Amino acid sequence: MVEKTMAIYVFLDDIFKFSGHKEPENRRVSDAEVITTVLIAGMYFGGNFERALSFVRGTGLIPNMLGKSRFNRRVHGASYLMVETFRQLATTIKRLNIESEYAMDSFPVRVCDNIRIKRSKLVRGLEYRGYKPSKREYFYGFTVQVIATVDGIPVEFAITPGHMHDSEGMRHLCFDLPEGSRVYADSGYTDYLHEDDLYEALGIKLLTARKSNSKRKREPWEEFLVSHYRKGIEVVFSDINKLFPRRIHAITPEGFILKIIMFILAYVFTKIN
16 A cells, blocks of 8 residues: 555656646645545545545655645645546546547435435535436435446546436536547437537547437447447446445535545546556
């Protein structure tokens, strides 16, 4: 774990320096050290910042690490660096993905159990009450839309309220993929207009599984590819959820979303190292 922490820190420090990231000269703890600690929390401690802080102090990796309160403020202030790090990693991964084949799907992240919805203080409203057909169950929280390589590395994600349907949620994704890419998805993403727009504007072919009453039938070999490749992303979601604790602790919706981003970025680092 110590070697992993050191490798992540060196990687982040190089990225921030290369991108021209500037920090106040009087800082005792750099943003690279803060984000490294966040990722270690996501990878090994179920997102528990306090345990991660104790680890980096106790091992002497970052002996001058901030206290819990100041650390939380720094994490929120540097949240854009986590998103930017993911974007830069995704850009490299997409360049190495010569086949330009991707899978798209979504997974729910619960804020609380259904029985506690009325007592939820983190988020309120019917927009957060969603339904996952594959699991045949309702949930209360957020939906994470993900585009990943067929090898199982996320390259894009968007976090939407749980009630939003997948066909609408995918419009929050940038589809910043190479021209000629193919994206495989289940029938929940059926949107003929969006399919046409993606192909005409970006040269990206969105291949969704067709229902029996679909107006646009696919060739049998296309249906096979859709069925084959979109199953792999379910393994990705299973592995990401293994990093989650039983309950994600957060005081604000922004903090909750930040922890979702933390787990996704931590998962990417486990895949590339």
